[in-house]
Amino acid sequence: MFFNRKQRISEKYAPVGKIGEGTYGLVYKARNIQNQSGNSEAESFVAVKKFKSFKSGDGISPTAIREIKLLRELKNPYIVDLVDVMLDEADKALYLVFDYAEHDLLEMIRCHHNRSAPHAMPMHTVKSLLWQILHGINYLHKNWIIHRDLKPSNILVTGLDKPPNERGCVKIADFGLARLFQSPLRPLTDVDAVVVTIWYRAPELLLGAKHYTKAIDLWAIGCIFAELVTSKPLFQGQEKERKGDDRNPFQSDQIDKIFRILGKPSVERWPGVIDLPHWSQAQTWQNYPCILHDRVRGLAKGSSGYDLLTKLLEYDPDKRITAEDALKHPFFTEEPRPTHIAFVDPNIDPYKSRPVTPLDPKKDIGWAMSATTSGTNGQTPMTRPMPQSAPLFSSAPPPFKRTRINDR
Numbered sequence: 001m002f003f004n005r006k007q008r009i010s011e012k013y014a015p016v017g018k019i020g021e022g023t024y025g026l027v028y029k030a031r032n033i034q035n036q037s038g039n040s041e042a043e044s045f046v047a048v049k050k051f052k053s054f055k056s057g058d059g060i061s062p063t064a065i066r067e068i069k070l071l072r073e074l075k076n077p078y079i080v081d082l083v084d085v086m087l088d089e090a091d092k093a094l095y096l097v098f099d100y101a102e103h104d105l106l107e108m109i110r111c112h113h114n115r116s117a118p119h120a121m122p123m124h125t126v127k128s129l130l131w132q133i134l135h136g137i138n139y140l141h142k143n144w145i146i147h148r149d150l151k152p153s154n155i156l157v158t159g160l161d162k163p164p165n166e167r168g169c170v171k172i173a174d175f176g177l178a179r180l181f182q183s184p185l186r187p188l189t190d191v192d193a194v195v196v197t198i199w200y201r202a203p204e205l206l207l208g209a210k211h212y213t214k215a216i217d218l219w220a221i222g223c224i225f226a227e228l229v230t231s232k233p234l235f236q237g238q239e240k241e242r243k244g245d246d247r248n249p250f251q252s253d254q255i256d257k258i259f260r261i262l263g264k265p266s267v268e269r270w271p272g273v274i275d276l277p278h279w280s281q282a283q284t285w286q287n288y289p290c291i292l293h294d295r296v297r298g299l300a301k302g303s304s305g306y307d308l309l310t311k312l313l314e315y316d317p318d319k320r321i322t323a324e325d326a327l328k329h330p331f332f333t334e335e336p337r338p339t340h341i342a343f344v345d346p347n348i349d350p351y352k353s354r355p356v357t358p359l360d361p362k363k364d365i366g367w368a369m370s371a372t373t374s375g376t377n378g379q380t381p382m383t384r385p386m387p388q389s390a391p392l393f394s395s396a397p398p399p400f401k402r403t404r405i406n407d408r
Protein backbone atom coordinates (compact mmCIF):
# COMPACT_ATOMS: atom_id res chain seq x y z
CA MET A 1 0.00 0.00 0.00
CA PHE A 2 2.75 2.43 0.95
CA PHE A 3 5.16 2.00 -1.95
CA ASN A 4 3.75 -0.31 -4.53
CA ARG A 5 1.43 1.78 -6.73
CA LYS A 6 2.67 4.35 -9.17
CA GLN A 7 0.29 7.27 -9.21
CA ARG A 8 0.46 10.99 -9.77
CA ILE A 9 -0.49 13.22 -6.86
CA SER A 10 -2.61 15.22 -9.30
CA GLU A 11 -4.64 12.09 -10.05
CA LYS A 12 -5.58 11.76 -6.39
CA TYR A 13 -5.71 15.30 -5.00
CA ALA A 14 -6.82 18.57 -6.60
CA PRO A 15 -5.31 21.70 -5.01
CA VAL A 16 -7.85 24.21 -3.67
CA GLY A 17 -5.55 26.87 -2.20
CA LYS A 18 -2.80 27.56 0.31
CA ILE A 19 -3.49 27.31 4.04
CA GLY A 20 -0.14 27.98 5.60
CA GLU A 21 3.58 28.08 5.58
CA GLY A 22 5.46 26.29 8.31
CA THR A 23 9.08 25.64 9.10
CA TYR A 24 9.43 22.87 6.55
CA GLY A 25 7.27 23.99 3.69
CA LEU A 26 3.94 25.07 2.33
CA VAL A 27 0.61 23.58 3.31
CA TYR A 28 -2.26 23.33 0.81
CA LYS A 29 -5.89 22.43 1.09
CA ALA A 30 -6.84 19.89 -1.57
CA ARG A 31 -9.88 17.92 -2.63
CA ASN A 32 -9.67 14.17 -2.50
CA ILE A 33 -10.58 13.29 -6.09
CA GLN A 34 -10.81 9.56 -5.59
CA ASN A 35 -13.52 9.95 -2.98
CA GLN A 36 -15.62 11.66 -5.59
CA SER A 37 -16.12 8.52 -7.67
CA GLY A 38 -19.85 7.94 -7.48
CA ASN A 39 -22.15 10.58 -6.14
CA SER A 40 -22.81 8.90 -2.84
CA GLU A 41 -19.72 10.04 -0.98
CA ALA A 42 -19.48 13.51 0.49
CA GLU A 43 -16.70 15.81 -0.64
CA SER A 44 -13.59 15.22 1.41
CA PHE A 45 -10.51 17.37 1.86
CA VAL A 46 -6.88 16.81 2.74
CA ALA A 47 -3.99 19.04 3.80
CA VAL A 48 -0.95 18.54 1.56
CA LYS A 49 2.35 19.50 3.13
CA LYS A 50 5.02 20.13 0.54
CA PHE A 51 8.58 19.72 1.72
CA LYS A 52 11.08 21.76 -0.20
CA SER A 53 13.13 20.47 -3.08
CA PHE A 54 15.50 17.60 -2.78
CA LYS A 55 18.48 17.24 -5.08
CA SER A 56 18.79 13.90 -6.82
CA GLY A 57 21.66 12.05 -5.26
CA ASP A 58 21.19 13.69 -1.87
CA GLY A 59 19.21 11.37 0.19
CA ILE A 60 16.88 10.85 3.04
CA SER A 61 18.37 8.01 5.02
CA PRO A 62 16.71 4.58 5.09
CA THR A 63 16.12 5.26 8.80
CA ALA A 64 14.12 8.39 7.95
CA ILE A 65 12.09 6.47 5.36
CA ARG A 66 11.35 3.84 8.00
CA GLU A 67 10.23 6.60 10.33
CA ILE A 68 7.81 8.05 7.77
CA LYS A 69 6.44 4.54 7.30
CA LEU A 70 6.04 4.33 11.03
CA LEU A 71 4.16 7.64 11.11
CA ARG A 72 1.71 6.18 8.61
CA GLU A 73 1.08 3.24 10.87
CA LEU A 74 0.16 5.45 13.83
CA LYS A 75 -3.61 5.53 14.04
CA ASN A 76 -5.49 7.22 16.83
CA PRO A 77 -8.66 9.35 16.84
CA TYR A 78 -6.73 12.31 18.30
CA ILE A 79 -3.72 12.17 15.97
CA VAL A 80 -3.91 13.64 12.47
CA ASP A 81 -3.99 10.86 9.93
CA LEU A 82 -1.10 10.71 7.43
CA VAL A 83 -2.99 9.33 4.45
CA ASP A 84 -0.34 9.45 1.72
CA VAL A 85 3.36 10.03 1.11
CA MET A 86 4.41 10.99 -2.41
CA LEU A 87 7.50 12.08 -4.28
CA ASP A 88 7.25 14.51 -7.15
CA GLU A 89 9.81 13.90 -9.83
CA ALA A 90 9.24 17.22 -11.59
CA ASP A 91 9.51 19.69 -8.74
CA LYS A 92 11.72 17.46 -6.60
CA ALA A 93 9.47 17.67 -3.61
CA LEU A 94 8.14 15.34 -0.99
CA TYR A 95 4.42 15.60 -0.27
CA LEU A 96 2.85 14.35 2.94
CA VAL A 97 -0.93 14.19 2.68
CA PHE A 98 -2.91 14.54 5.90
CA ASP A 99 -6.57 14.39 6.75
CA TYR A 100 -7.95 17.95 6.75
CA ALA A 101 -8.98 19.79 9.93
CA GLU A 102 -10.90 23.05 9.71
CA HIS A 103 -9.47 24.71 12.84
CA ASP A 104 -6.42 24.95 15.04
CA LEU A 105 -6.20 26.13 18.64
CA LEU A 106 -4.31 29.28 17.67
CA GLU A 107 -7.28 30.54 15.69
CA MET A 108 -9.87 29.24 18.17
CA ILE A 109 -8.15 31.01 21.08
CA ARG A 110 -7.84 34.15 18.98
CA CYS A 111 -11.61 34.08 18.44
CA HIS A 112 -12.17 34.11 22.24
CA HIS A 113 -9.52 36.80 22.69
CA ASN A 114 -11.32 39.03 20.17
CA ARG A 115 -10.67 42.55 21.46
CA SER A 116 -14.09 43.93 20.64
CA ALA A 117 -15.96 41.05 22.30
CA PRO A 118 -13.70 38.92 24.53
CA HIS A 119 -15.43 35.85 25.91
CA ALA A 120 -13.98 32.85 27.71
CA MET A 121 -14.00 29.45 26.04
CA PRO A 122 -16.77 27.31 27.64
CA MET A 123 -15.37 24.95 30.30
CA HIS A 124 -16.83 21.94 28.47
CA THR A 125 -14.80 22.91 25.39
CA VAL A 126 -11.61 23.55 27.41
CA LYS A 127 -11.94 20.23 29.24
CA SER A 128 -12.81 18.23 26.12
CA LEU A 129 -9.87 19.71 24.17
CA LEU A 130 -7.45 19.05 27.04
CA TRP A 131 -8.75 15.51 27.51
CA GLN A 132 -8.38 14.72 23.81
CA ILE A 133 -4.88 16.27 23.67
CA LEU A 134 -3.87 14.07 26.62
CA HIS A 135 -5.31 10.98 24.92
CA GLY A 136 -3.38 11.72 21.72
CA ILE A 137 -0.12 12.39 23.58
CA ASN A 138 -0.60 9.33 25.76
CA TYR A 139 -0.90 7.28 22.58
CA LEU A 140 2.28 8.85 21.11
CA HIS A 141 4.19 8.35 24.37
CA LYS A 142 3.09 4.72 24.54
CA ASN A 143 4.60 4.39 21.06
CA TRP A 144 7.83 6.03 22.22
CA ILE A 145 7.25 9.22 20.28
CA ILE A 146 7.81 12.58 21.95
CA HIS A 147 6.05 15.38 20.10
CA ARG A 148 8.59 18.10 21.11
CA ASP A 149 6.79 20.99 19.46
CA LEU A 150 3.33 21.13 21.01
CA LYS A 151 1.77 24.56 20.60
CA PRO A 152 -1.70 25.84 19.68
CA SER A 153 -1.07 25.90 15.89
CA ASN A 154 -0.14 22.20 16.00
CA ILE A 155 -3.39 21.19 17.70
CA LEU A 156 -5.98 20.91 14.96
CA VAL A 157 -9.72 20.59 15.50
CA THR A 158 -12.21 19.21 12.98
CA GLY A 159 -15.17 21.25 11.72
CA LEU A 160 -18.61 20.80 10.21
CA ASP A 161 -17.25 19.22 6.99
CA LYS A 162 -16.95 15.98 9.02
CA PRO A 163 -19.82 13.67 10.03
CA PRO A 164 -21.57 14.83 13.25
CA ASN A 165 -19.73 12.43 15.58
CA GLU A 166 -16.31 13.46 14.20
CA ARG A 167 -16.71 17.21 14.66
CA GLY A 168 -14.92 19.29 17.27
CA CYS A 169 -12.34 16.54 17.55
CA VAL A 170 -8.66 17.20 18.33
CA LYS A 171 -6.08 16.05 15.77
CA ILE A 172 -2.52 16.52 16.96
CA ALA A 173 -0.24 17.47 14.05
CA ASP A 174 3.47 17.82 13.35
CA PHE A 175 4.64 14.95 15.56
CA GLY A 176 7.57 12.87 14.44
CA LEU A 177 8.59 15.44 11.84
CA ALA A 178 10.76 17.19 14.39
CA ARG A 179 12.85 14.06 14.81
CA LEU A 180 13.01 13.49 11.07
CA PHE A 181 13.79 16.94 9.83
CA GLN A 182 15.47 18.85 12.60
CA SER A 183 18.37 18.41 14.94
CA PRO A 184 17.39 17.64 18.55
CA LEU A 185 17.94 21.18 19.75
CA ARG A 186 16.99 23.16 16.70
CA PRO A 187 18.10 26.78 16.86
CA LEU A 188 15.34 29.20 17.72
CA THR A 189 16.01 31.28 14.68
CA ASP A 190 17.42 29.91 11.50
CA VAL A 191 19.17 31.26 8.42
CA ASP A 192 15.91 32.36 6.87
CA ALA A 193 14.74 34.02 10.08
CA VAL A 194 12.48 31.09 10.87
CA VAL A 195 11.24 31.63 14.39
CA VAL A 196 10.40 28.76 16.67
CA THR A 197 8.26 29.77 19.58
CA ILE A 198 9.73 29.18 23.01
CA TRP A 199 6.58 29.93 25.02
CA TYR A 200 5.74 26.24 25.45
CA ARG A 201 9.32 25.13 26.09
CA ALA A 202 9.91 23.24 29.35
CA PRO A 203 12.21 24.80 31.99
CA GLU A 204 14.69 21.92 31.86
CA LEU A 205 15.29 22.59 28.14
CA LEU A 206 15.54 26.34 28.74
CA LEU A 207 18.12 25.66 31.46
CA GLY A 208 20.19 23.61 29.04
CA ALA A 209 19.06 19.95 29.34
CA LYS A 210 20.37 18.10 26.29
CA HIS A 211 17.75 15.37 26.09
CA TYR A 212 14.09 15.43 25.32
CA THR A 213 11.84 13.41 27.60
CA LYS A 214 8.09 12.79 27.51
CA ALA A 215 7.76 15.33 30.35
CA ILE A 216 8.48 18.24 27.98
CA ASP A 217 5.20 17.52 26.16
CA LEU A 218 3.29 17.64 29.47
CA TRP A 219 4.75 21.08 30.26
CA ALA A 220 3.58 22.35 26.87
CA ILE A 221 0.11 20.89 27.56
CA GLY A 222 0.05 22.78 30.88
CA CYS A 223 0.83 26.04 29.03
CA ILE A 224 -1.88 25.28 26.45
CA PHE A 225 -4.42 24.44 29.22
CA ALA A 226 -3.82 27.83 30.87
CA GLU A 227 -4.08 29.56 27.48
CA LEU A 228 -7.42 27.86 26.72
CA VAL A 229 -8.79 29.15 30.04
CA THR A 230 -7.50 32.73 29.72
CA SER A 231 -7.22 33.11 25.90
CA LYS A 232 -3.69 34.46 26.46
CA PRO A 233 -0.29 32.72 26.36
CA LEU A 234 0.89 32.11 29.94
CA PHE A 235 4.66 32.63 29.58
CA GLN A 236 5.41 35.10 26.78
CA GLY A 237 9.18 35.42 26.77
CA GLN A 238 11.17 37.45 24.26
CA GLU A 239 13.23 35.21 22.04
CA LYS A 240 16.95 35.79 21.99
CA GLU A 241 18.41 35.40 18.55
CA ARG A 242 21.23 33.05 17.76
CA LYS A 243 24.57 34.74 17.15
CA GLY A 244 27.63 33.19 15.55
CA ASP A 245 28.23 29.67 16.76
CA ASP A 246 25.77 29.91 19.61
CA ARG A 247 22.89 28.00 18.03
CA ASN A 248 20.96 27.66 21.26
CA PRO A 249 21.49 30.74 23.41
CA PHE A 250 20.23 30.76 26.97
CA GLN A 251 16.66 32.00 26.69
CA SER A 252 16.89 33.96 29.92
CA ASP A 253 13.78 36.07 29.32
CA GLN A 254 11.57 33.01 28.87
CA ILE A 255 12.84 31.39 32.08
CA ASP A 256 12.44 34.74 33.85
CA LYS A 257 8.78 34.90 32.75
CA ILE A 258 8.23 31.42 34.19
CA PHE A 259 9.96 32.28 37.50
CA ARG A 260 7.86 35.47 37.84
CA ILE A 261 4.64 33.46 37.68
CA LEU A 262 5.57 30.16 39.36
CA GLY A 263 8.35 31.40 41.67
CA LYS A 264 11.96 30.27 41.35
CA PRO A 265 12.40 26.50 41.86
CA SER A 266 14.38 25.41 44.91
CA VAL A 267 16.94 22.63 44.82
CA GLU A 268 14.81 20.77 47.40
CA ARG A 269 11.85 20.89 45.05
CA TRP A 270 13.89 20.02 41.94
CA PRO A 271 17.16 18.29 42.93
CA GLY A 272 18.27 17.69 39.31
CA VAL A 273 18.27 21.41 38.53
CA ILE A 274 21.82 21.85 39.88
CA ASP A 275 23.18 19.71 37.03
CA LEU A 276 21.69 21.96 34.32
CA PRO A 277 24.19 24.23 32.54
CA HIS A 278 22.33 27.54 32.97
CA TRP A 279 21.20 27.03 36.57
CA SER A 280 24.32 28.64 38.05
CA GLN A 281 23.29 31.86 36.31
CA ALA A 282 19.54 31.61 36.97
CA GLN A 283 19.83 30.73 40.66
CA THR A 284 21.31 34.15 41.42
CA TRP A 285 18.14 35.87 40.22
CA GLN A 286 15.58 37.39 42.53
CA ASN A 287 12.85 35.12 43.88
CA TYR A 288 9.14 35.79 43.34
CA PRO A 289 6.02 34.36 44.98
CA CYS A 290 3.87 31.99 42.92
CA ILE A 291 1.03 34.00 41.34
CA LEU A 292 -0.31 31.32 39.01
CA HIS A 293 -3.82 31.45 40.54
CA ASP A 294 -3.91 35.16 39.79
CA ARG A 295 -3.05 34.57 36.13
CA VAL A 296 -5.53 31.74 35.59
CA ARG A 297 -8.59 33.14 37.33
CA GLY A 298 -10.96 30.81 35.43
CA LEU A 299 -9.66 27.95 37.61
CA ALA A 300 -10.37 28.55 41.32
CA LYS A 301 -7.38 27.92 43.58
CA GLY A 302 -8.71 24.80 45.36
CA SER A 303 -10.40 23.36 42.27
CA SER A 304 -9.41 20.10 40.55
CA GLY A 305 -8.66 22.04 37.35
CA TYR A 306 -6.14 24.23 39.17
CA ASP A 307 -4.62 21.14 40.81
CA LEU A 308 -4.15 19.45 37.43
CA LEU A 309 -2.60 22.63 36.01
CA THR A 310 0.00 22.75 38.82
CA LYS A 311 0.83 19.08 38.22
CA LEU A 312 1.42 19.75 34.51
CA LEU A 313 3.52 22.82 35.33
CA GLU A 314 5.65 20.95 37.88
CA TYR A 315 9.26 22.12 37.59
CA ASP A 316 10.91 18.74 38.18
CA PRO A 317 10.38 16.67 35.01
CA ASP A 318 10.64 13.48 37.08
CA LYS A 319 7.70 14.60 39.23
CA ARG A 320 5.62 16.13 36.43
CA ILE A 321 2.37 14.24 35.86
CA THR A 322 2.33 11.77 32.95
CA ALA A 323 -0.35 11.83 30.23
CA GLU A 324 -1.72 8.52 31.53
CA ASP A 325 -2.06 9.81 35.10
CA ALA A 326 -3.45 13.17 33.96
CA LEU A 327 -6.30 11.32 32.22
CA LYS A 328 -7.20 9.74 35.59
CA HIS A 329 -7.29 13.12 37.34
CA PRO A 330 -10.61 13.98 39.11
CA PHE A 331 -10.94 17.07 36.86
CA PHE A 332 -12.19 14.74 34.12
CA THR A 333 -14.78 12.94 36.24
CA GLU A 334 -16.39 16.15 37.46
CA GLU A 335 -19.09 18.06 35.59
CA PRO A 336 -18.92 19.22 32.89
CA ARG A 337 -17.63 15.84 31.68
CA PRO A 338 -15.29 15.87 28.67
CA THR A 339 -16.53 14.41 25.39
CA HIS A 340 -14.93 13.65 22.04
CA ILE A 341 -16.91 16.51 20.50
CA ALA A 342 -15.50 19.73 21.94
CA PHE A 343 -18.24 21.97 20.52
CA VAL A 344 -21.14 22.68 22.85
CA ASP A 345 -23.55 21.77 20.03
CA PRO A 346 -22.17 19.42 17.29
CA ASN A 347 -24.36 21.16 14.72
CA ILE A 348 -23.00 24.61 15.49
CA ASP A 349 -19.37 25.41 14.82
CA PRO A 350 -18.74 28.77 16.50
CA TYR A 351 -15.30 29.25 14.92
CA LYS A 352 -14.27 30.88 11.67
CA SER A 353 -13.29 28.62 8.77
CA ARG A 354 -9.61 28.32 8.01
CA PRO A 355 -8.58 31.03 5.51
CA VAL A 356 -7.53 29.58 2.15
CA THR A 357 -5.30 31.78 -0.04
CA PRO A 358 -5.64 31.50 -3.82
CA LEU A 359 -2.73 29.79 -5.58
CA ASP A 360 0.08 31.99 -6.85
CA PRO A 361 1.68 30.81 -10.13
CA LYS A 362 5.02 32.38 -9.10
CA LYS A 363 5.29 30.52 -5.80
CA ASP A 364 3.00 27.53 -6.01
CA ILE A 365 4.87 25.56 -8.63
CA GLY A 366 4.58 21.87 -9.45
CA TRP A 367 1.56 19.92 -8.28
CA ALA A 368 -0.13 22.97 -6.77
CA MET A 369 -0.49 24.40 -10.29
CA SER A 370 -1.24 21.04 -11.90
CA ALA A 371 -4.93 21.88 -12.05
CA THR A 372 -4.10 24.57 -14.60
CA THR A 373 -1.17 22.88 -16.42
CA SER A 374 -2.76 19.46 -16.96
CA GLY A 375 -5.57 20.80 -19.06
CA THR A 376 -3.28 22.75 -21.38
CA ASN A 377 -0.40 20.54 -22.45
CA GLY A 378 -0.78 17.36 -20.47
CA GLN A 379 2.59 17.97 -18.78
CA THR A 380 1.44 17.25 -15.24
CA PRO A 381 4.37 16.63 -12.95
CA MET A 382 4.96 12.95 -12.47
CA THR A 383 4.44 12.05 -8.84
CA ARG A 384 4.76 8.61 -7.39
CA PRO A 385 4.48 6.98 -4.00
CA MET A 386 7.84 7.06 -2.23
CA PRO A 387 10.05 4.04 -2.97
CA GLN A 388 11.76 2.38 -0.03
CA SER A 389 15.29 3.52 -0.85
CA ALA A 390 14.60 6.82 -2.59
CA PRO A 391 17.16 9.47 -1.76
CA LEU A 392 15.63 12.71 -0.56
CA PHE A 393 17.42 14.88 1.92
CA SER A 394 20.90 13.98 3.05
CA SER A 395 20.51 16.57 5.76
CA ALA A 396 17.72 18.85 6.93
CA PRO A 397 16.14 20.73 3.99
CA PRO A 398 16.34 24.51 3.99
CA PRO A 399 13.46 25.86 6.06
CA PHE A 400 10.91 28.24 4.60
CA LYS A 401 10.68 31.75 5.89
CA ARG A 402 7.71 32.24 8.18
CA THR A 403 6.25 34.91 10.31
CA ARG A 404 6.69 34.99 14.04
CA ILE A 405 3.98 33.05 15.75
CA ASN A 406 3.06 36.06 17.89
CA ASP A 407 2.57 38.14 14.77
CA ARG A 408 0.10 35.71 13.23
Ligand SMILES: Nc1ncnc2c1ncn2[C@@H]1O[C@H](COP(=O)(O)OP(=O)(O)OP(=O)(O)O)[C@@H](O)[C@H]1O
Pocket residue numbers: 019020021022023024025026027046047080098099100101102103104149153154156173174196
Ligand atom coordinates in the same frame (compact mmCIF):
# COMPACT_ATOMS: atom_id res chain seq x y z
N1 LIG B 1 -4.00 18.53 8.52
C1 LIG B 1 -4.20 19.84 8.46
N2 LIG B 1 -5.42 20.34 8.17
C2 LIG B 1 -5.62 21.67 8.11
N3 LIG B 1 -4.68 22.60 8.36
C3 LIG B 1 -3.44 22.15 8.66
C4 LIG B 1 -3.12 20.77 8.72
N4 LIG B 1 -1.81 20.65 9.07
C5 LIG B 1 -1.33 21.90 9.21
N5 LIG B 1 -2.31 22.81 8.96
C6 LIG B 1 -2.20 24.27 9.06
O1 LIG B 1 -1.23 24.73 8.15
C7 LIG B 1 -0.52 25.83 8.73
C8 LIG B 1 0.97 25.55 8.65
O2 LIG B 1 1.24 24.38 9.38
P1 LIG B 1 2.68 23.88 9.73
O3 LIG B 1 2.53 22.73 10.67
O4 LIG B 1 3.46 23.63 8.49
O5 LIG B 1 3.34 25.12 10.39
P2 LIG B 1 3.17 25.79 11.82
O6 LIG B 1 2.54 24.80 12.78
O7 LIG B 1 2.44 27.08 11.63
O8 LIG B 1 4.65 26.08 12.21
P3 LIG B 1 5.86 25.05 12.43
O9 LIG B 1 6.15 24.40 11.13
O10 LIG B 1 6.96 25.92 12.89
O11 LIG B 1 5.40 24.07 13.47
C9 LIG B 1 -1.03 25.99 10.17
O12 LIG B 1 -1.99 27.02 10.21
C10 LIG B 1 -1.70 24.67 10.45
O13 LIG B 1 -2.76 24.79 11.39
